[in-house]
Amino acid sequence: MPAQRRELRAQGRKTMRRLADAGLQVFAQRGYHESRVDDIVRVAKTSHGTFYLYFSNKEDLLRTLAIDCASEVEGLAAELGPIDSGSGGELALRDFLARFVSTYRRYGVVIRAWMEDQVSDRDIDRLGVRAFTKIATALGGRMEEAGLDPSQTQASAAALMAMIERSSYAITSRDLGVDDEAMVDSLAVLVHRGFFGASATQSRATGSRQ
Amino acid sequence: MPAQRRELRAQGRKTMRRLADAGLQVFAQRGYHESRVDDIVRVAKTSHGTFYLYFSNKEDLLRTLAIDCASEVEGLAAELGPIDSGSGGELALRDFLARFVSTYRRYGVVIRAWMEDQVSDRDIDRLGVRAFTKIATALGGRMEEAGLDPSQTQASAAALMAMIERSSYAITSRDLGVDDEAMVDSLAVLVHRGFFGASATQSRATGSRQ
Amino acid sequence: MPAQRRELRAQGRKTMRRLADAGLQVFAQRGYHESRVDDIVRVAKTSHGTFYLYFSNKEDLLRTLAIDCASEVEGLAAELGPIDSGSGGELALRDFLARFVSTYRRYGVVIRAWMEDQVSDRDIDRLGVRAFTKIATALGGRMEEAGLDPSQTQASAAALMAMIERSSYAITSRDLGVDDEAMVDSLAVLVHRGFFGASATQSRATGSRQ
Amino acid sequence: MPAQRRELRAQGRKTMRRLADAGLQVFAQRGYHESRVDDIVRVAKTSHGTFYLYFSNKEDLLRTLAIDCASEVEGLAAELGPIDSGSGGELALRDFLARFVSTYRRYGVVIRAWMEDQVSDRDIDRLGVRAFTKIATALGGRMEEAGLDPSQTQASAAALMAMIERSSYAITSRDLGVDDEAMVDSLAVLVHRGFFGASATQSRATGSRQ
DNA sequence: CATGAATGAGTGTTCATTCAT
DNA sequence: AATGAATGAACACTCATTCAT
Numbered sequence: 001m002p003a004q005r006r007e008l009r010a011q012g013r014k015t016m017r018r019l020a021d022a023g024l025q026v027f028a029q030r031g032y033h034e035s036r037v038d039d040i041v042r043v044a045k046t047s048h049g050t051f052y053l054y055f056s057n058k059e060d061l062l063r064t065l066a067i068d069c070a071s072e073v074e075g076l077a078a079e080l081g082p083i084d085s086g087s088g089g090e091l092a093l094r095d096f097l098a099r100f101v102s103t104y105r106r107y108g109v110v111i112r113a114w115m116e117d118q119v120s121d122r123d124i125d126r127l128g129v130r131a132f133t134k135i136a137t138a139l140g141g142r143m144e145e146a147g148l149d150p151s152q153t154q155a156s157a158a159a160l161m162a163m164i165e166r167s168s169y170a171i172t173s174r175d176l177g178v179d180d181e182a183m184v185d186s187l188a189v190l191v192h193r194g195f196f197g198a199s200a201t202q203s204r205a206t207g208s209r210q
Numbered sequence: 211m212p213a214q215r216r217e218l219r220a221q222g223r224k225t226m227r228r229l230a231d232a233g234l235q236v237f238a239q240r241g242y243h244e245s246r247v248d249d250i251v252r253v254a255k256t257s258h259g260t261f262y263l264y265f266s267n268k269e270d271l272l273r274t275l276a277i278d279c280a281s282e283v284e285g286l287a288a289e290l291g292p293i294d295s296g297s298g299g300e301l302a303l304r305d306f307l308a309r310f311v312s313t314y315r316r317y318g319v320v321i322r323a324w325m326e327d328q329v330s331d332r333d334i335d336r337l338g339v340r341a342f343t344k345i346a347t348a349l350g351g352r353m354e355e356a357g358l359d360p361s362q363t364q365a366s367a368a369a370l371m372a373m374i375e376r377s378s379y380a381i382t383s384r385d386l387g388v389d390d391e392a393m394v395d396s397l398a399v400l401v402h403r404g405f406f407g408a409s410a411t412q413s414r415a416t417g418s419r420q
Numbered sequence: 421m422p423a424q425r426r427e428l429r430a431q432g433r434k435t436m437r438r439l440a441d442a443g444l445q446v447f448a449q450r451g452y453h454e455s456r457v458d459d460i461v462r463v464a465k466t467s468h469g470t471f472y473l474y475f476s477n478k479e480d481l482l483r484t485l486a487i488d489c490a491s492e493v494e495g496l497a498a499e500l501g502p503i504d505s506g507s508g509g510e511l512a513l514r515d516f517l518a519r520f521v522s523t524y525r526r527y528g529v530v531i532r533a534w535m536e537d538q539v540s541d542r543d544i545d546r547l548g549v550r551a552f553t554k555i556a557t558a559l560g561g562r563m564e565e566a567g568l569d570p571s572q573t574q575a576s577a578a579a580l581m582a583m584i585e586r587s588s589y590a591i592t593s594r595d596l597g598v599d600d601e602a603m604v605d606s607l608a609v610l611v612h613r614g615f616f617g618a619s620a621t622q623s624r625a626t627g628s629r630q
Numbered sequence: 631m632p633a634q635r636r637e638l639r640a641q642g643r644k645t646m647r648r649l650a651d652a653g654l655q656v657f658a659q660r661g662y663h664e665s666r667v668d669d670i671v672r673v674a675k676t677s678h679g680t681f682y683l684y685f686s687n688k689e690d691l692l693r694t695l696a697i698d699c700a701s702e703v704e705g706l707a708a709e710l711g712p713i714d715s716g717s718g719g720e721l722a723l724r725d726f727l728a729r730f731v732s733t734y735r736r737y738g739v740v741i742r743a744w745m746e747d748q749v750s751d752r753d754i755d756r757l758g759v760r761a762f763t764k765i766a767t768a769l770g771g772r773m774e775e776a777g778l779d780p781s782q783t784q785a786s787a788a789a790l791m792a793m794i795e796r797s798s799y800a801i802t803s804r805d806l807g808v809d810d811e812a813m814v815d816s817l818a819v820l821v822h823r824g825f826f827g828a829s830a831t832q833s834r835a836t837g838s839r840q
Numbered sequence: 841c842a843t844g845a846a847t848g849a850g851t852g853t854t855c856a857t858t859c860a861t
Numbered sequence: 862a863a864t865g866a867a868t869g870a871a872c873a874c875t876c877a878t879t880c881a882t
Contacts, residue, residue, distance in 0.1 A: 012841070031328075033243050037877060047843040052878070115376075116326050117383070118241075155396040162376035163369045166325075170368070173327070186365040194404035221861095222866065247852065257868050262853065429844065431882095451748075453663050457873065467847050472874065535796075536746050537803065538661075575816040578800070579793045586745075586792035593747070606785040614824035641862070667856060677864040682857070 016054045018044045023061045027109035028173075032062060032118055059121055062113065066124050069107035070131040076100060077134035083142045085197045093196070094188040097164065101180055104168035115165055136161055146196040160195055163187075226264045228254045230278075233271045237319035238383075242272060242328055269331055272323065276334045279317035280341040286310060287344035293352045295407045303406070304398040307374065311390055314378035325375055346371055356406040370405055373397075436474045438464045440488075443481045447529035448593075452482060452538055479541055482533065486544050489527035490551040496520060497554035503562045505617045513616070514608035517584065521600055524588035535585055556581055559615075566616040580615055583607075646684045648674045653691045657739035658803075662692060662748055689751055692743065696754050699737035700761040706730060707764035713772045715827045723826070724818040727794065731810055734798035745795055766791055776826040790825055793817075 008016065022044035026035045037058055041051050055061040080096055083089040104111060113119055114128030140157040144150055164187070170176060171183045192198040218226065232254035236245045247268055251261050265271040290306055293299040314321060323329055324338030350367040354360055374397070380386060381393045402408040428436065442464035446455045457478055461471050475481040500516055503509040524531060533539055534548030560577040564570055584607070590596060591603045612618040638646065652674035656665045667688055671681050685691040710726055713719040734741060743749055744758030770787040774780055794817070800806060801813045822828040 009841090015841080036875090048845090048878080049843050049880085050841080053841075058877070112326070116322070152396070152400065155393075156400055158380070159373045159377060159397070159400055162373050166372035166376060167369060183365075186362070187369070190362065190366055190369055216865090219865065225866080246850090248850095258853085258870095259855080259868050260866080262855095263866075267852075426844090431845065435845080456871090458871095468849095468874080469847050469876080470845080472876095473845075477873075532746070536742070572816070572820065575813075576820055579797060579817070579820055582793050582796035583789045586796060587789060590788070603785075606782070607789070610782065610786055610789055639862090645862080666854090678857080678866090679859085679864050680862080683862075688856070 012054075015044075015046060015050065018046065019051060019054055020061065020065060024065060024106065024109065027062070027065075032109060032113055059119060059124070062110070062119065063121065063124050063127075065107065066110050066113070066127045069103070069110040070127040072103050072107065073111075073131040074134050076103065077131070077138040080135075080138045080142065082145055083192075083196050085146055085192075085199075089146075089196055090188055090192045090198065093192050094184060097184045097187055097191075098180070100164060101168050101171060101184060104165075105172050108169065108172050111165065112169065132161065143195055148195070148197075156195060160191065163191070222264075225254075225256060225260060228256065229261060229264055230271065230275060234275060234316065234319065237272070237275075242319060242323055269329065269334070272320065272329065273331065273334050273337075275317065276320050276323070276337045279313070279320040280337040282313050282317065283321075283341040284344050286313065287341070287348040290345075290348045290352065292355055293402075293406050295356055295402075295409075299356070299406055300398055300402045300408065303402050304394060307394045307397055307401075308390070310374060311378050311381060311394060314375075315382050318379065318382050321375065322379065342371060353405055358405070358407075366405060370401065373401070432474075435464075435466060435470060438466065439471060439474055440481065440485060444485060444526065444529065447482070447485075452529060452533055479539065479544070482530065482539065483541065483544050483547075485527065486530050486533070486547045489523070489530040490547040492523050492527065493531075493551040494554050496523065497551070497558040500555075500558045500562065502565055503612075503616050505566055505612075505619075509566070509616055510608055510612045510618065513612050514604060517604045517607055517611075518600070520584060521588050521591060521604060524585075525592050528589065528592050531585065532589065552581060563615055568615070568617075576615060580611065583611070642684075645674075645676060645680060648676065649681060649684055650691065650695060654695060654736065654739065657692070657695075662739060662743055689749060689754070692740070692749065693751065693754050693757075695737065696740050696743070696757045699733070699740040700757040702733050702737065703741075703761040704764050706733065707761070707768040710765075710768045710772065712775055713822075713826050715776055715822075715829075719776075719826055720818055720822045720828065723822050724814060727814045727817055727821075728810070730794060731798050731801060731814060734795075735802050738799065738802050741795065742799065762791060773825055778825070778827075786825060790821065793821070 019040065022040045023035075026039045026043055029035075030039070035058075037048065037051055040061075041048055044051075051061075055064065076096065076099055081092055083092050111128075113124065114132070117125075119125070136154075136157040139160055140148075140153040143156055143160075144153055148156060167183065167187055171178060171180060176183075229250065232250045233245075236249045236253055239245075240249070245268070247258065247261055250271075251258055254261075261271075265274065286306065286309055291302055293302050321338075323334065324342065327335075329335070346364075346367040349370055350358075350363040353366055353370075354363055358366060377393065377397055381388060381390060386393075439460065442460045443455075446459045446463055449455075450459070455478070457468065457471055460481075461468055464471075471481075475484065496516065496519055501512055503512050531548075533544065534552065537545075539545070556574075556577040559580055560568075560573040563576055563580075564573055568576060587603065587607055591598060591600060609618075649670065652670045653665075656669045656673055659665075660669070665688075667678065667681055670691075671678055674681075681691075685694065706726065706729055711722055713722050741758075743754065744762065747755075749755070766784075766787040769790055770778075770783040773786055773790075774783055778786060797813065797817055801808060801810060806813075
């Protein structure tokens with residue numbers, strides 16, 4: 001009888017949270033597959049037995065994290081407003097990217113597990129597909145508003161997502177000498193110009209069409 | 211160190227090649243970490259012992275494959291010609307992308323291992339960094355020729371690489387209903403326009419500015 | 421490093437002791453190198469996994485045993501009293517030898533590993549060198565008290581140790597038709613006469629100089 | 631059909647000797663059990679296949695070496711002359727010890743395999759038992775001539791052999807700062823005095839009773 | 841609710857020996 | 862006479878999961 005999803009009291013919820021946070025941390029450091037349940041319980045300052053009191057297995061922990069992550073990512077999609085070709089659009093884009101990177105800082109492992117197809121579990125996969133479909137759809141819509149030929153929408157949105165996700169990965173996991181700010185700025189300009197029809201001379205700096 | 215780099219006769223070379231090919235195949239199917247030496251030797255129709263006659267361990271096989279892959283990727287970088295904003299540029303770009311995807315079809319595992327930081331081995335990593343630095347440099351150079359602001363080169367090249375690599379991954383590993391041709395065409399148009407200053411109405415079809 | 425030196429509860433300590441005892445037994449039967457972890461856990465009536473819960477590997481088990489053995493051997497050295505050339509000296513010597521043989525019955529494997537240089541591990545070696553240096557020093561001191569030319573002390577002590585160790589090995593491991601008593605008696609007389617200046621006619625039997 | 635003991639022509643004999651010498655060398659370095667056939671054939675500059683052309687297995691090589699060693703050791707026993715308590719005796723003893731150490735330098739592995747009971751092969755064992763019984767008998771006889779109580783002969787001879795063998799092991803295998811000469815001198819004095827009734831003041835240096 | 845202990849299937853690697861040329 | 866290639870049984874060690882307290 002695998003323990004699970006009972007009503008939890010305060011202490012139980014706290015322990016579960018400790019384990020989830022530890023999972024996020026350990027997965028981020030070592031990668032999901034290389035992470036050991038042992039590491040997780042050590043970080044969470046609890047025991048093996050306790051782990052299986054709250055999660056039926058390692059994958060179940062990832063699934064739990066994936067649910068949280070999906071809801072955060074879908075939130076981003078829902079809140080993505082119009083992006084015009086002017087400096088206002090760039091700012092909106094910048095804001096979106098900053099929030100995405102911040103989500104990635106917390107849930108990078110989950111997103112990578114989705115993008116790099118690290119787990120075979122159907123449920124986890126579905127969560128990722130749905131969340132990223134929403135983001136891609138939102139971005140595609142905004143691009144069409146900005147004048148993109150609809151036949152190109154899908155490919156463009158996919159390409160854009162790849163850029164954003166990999167850049168977030170790079171900034172959060174690889175040791176580059178670049179800080180979030182700088183990288184988000186660069187990316188915003190690039191994306192604005194490449195996907196939302198901003199002209200080369202336009203930028204937050206000038207703020208006006210020329 | 212019983213294994214490696216001795217003079218091999220014809221038969222030995224053949225077996226080694228069988229193992230390398232089997233490695234490529236199994237790694238591609240299951241991912242590097244989830245692949246079992248056992249699977250590889252079964253595919254190569256040889257024995258466990260024989261594997262260790264040619265490779266000192268699983269990682270060593272990956273390293274060997276990485277060397278081949280790096281040389282192929284660096285070849286691509288070396289042969290990347292100028293890409294103008296006209297239809298000739300699009301064709302050149304299309305050709306480059308097609309070759310990249312074809313390399314990815316063979317060496318996808320290795321490239322993913324590099325990009326997804328799957329192995330801790332320094333040597334393997336170095337090979338990847340070097341090869342992709344060359345490609346990024348080559349692309350960056352071509353973008354600058356096409357008028358890109360040099361301060362944006364590095365970020366642009368990195369973003370472009372991400373797009374190309376992830377797209378190749380998608381087309382070769384995920385089950386999309388898209389064939390290589392269509393996807394390379396789409397990507398070429400997109401990249402040409404987004405990174406090499408082609409205008410929206412321009413395309414191979416018309417080939418002329420309007 | 422999942423194994424080792426945590427706080428153990430009663431049950432854990434018991435299991436660890438069972439494993440250590442099993443190690444002693446199996447090592448003694450087959451020799452350290454020829455012993456299989458498999459044999460040890462079978463004797464200890466536990467599982468493979470449990471072994472690695474308490475020892476990080478086979479060598480670590482030997483190291484643990486070596487620590488115990490060293491402390492017992494050093495105890496012998498510390499308690500070695502003066503050995504005069506009379507029958508009292510012979511009795512003291514006999515007592516020492518009997519205790520050494522008894523230690524050998526338990527820790528023979530470890531002592532052999534030291535003496536026959538069976539393991540390359542530095543720590544294990546150091547333990548042996550230290551313990552036997554102490555014994556040799558103690559014996560040397562007693563021999564000098566009994567009139568030995570100090571320039572001969574080191575060689576004499578070494579030779580004596582060799583005799584004692586090999587004899588203990590013979591009596592405990594080889595199938596000789598001799599029991600401990602008889603052999604210790606013989607050895608005591610021999611050593612007393614050869615290294616502590618007892619005259620040929622002297623012995624426990626007479627107990628007096630003639 | 632295990633290859634063996636056919637008539638060998640010049641080339642064959644040469645190859646077999648190369649293998650035997652390589653075995654002696656590799657066994658001495660790593661110990662019998664830790665030696666790999668691979669190491670032996672590499673040192674002998676030949677192949678695995680060739681090894682099994684001359685020896686039916688690793689143990690067979692040791693057996694072959696043991697035969698040679700036994701004959702050399704038995705030679706020593708046969709040539710051991712009387713050892714009186716005077717300086718002539720010491721010289722004779724010194725000569726014997728020097729020859730034993732020299733044999734040990736070549737055949738140490740074999741002698742250790744006998745003494746440390748490293749192999750279970752009956753034949754190899756028998757060879758060792760016979761050879762060392764001869765030496766022990768010879769030494770025992772000489773000791774009796776020198777006045778030893780016959781009831782003590784066997785134990786004394788065994789103890790003496792242990793001393794000689796272990797000392798030879800120490801000098802040939804362990805890194806002591808002592809050269810053969812010095813050690814043989816020390817040992818000769820010691821043994822002469824302890825087992826052949828020489829008085830403490832007697833030695834090669836003075837050569838006369840005082 | 842919590843935990844230390846136990847488990848055993850699974851995996852990488854070694855190496856003596858045999859085989860085909 | 863020689864050799865490179867092949868084999869597979871054997872072994873050490875790992876780790877997700879279950880159990881007893």
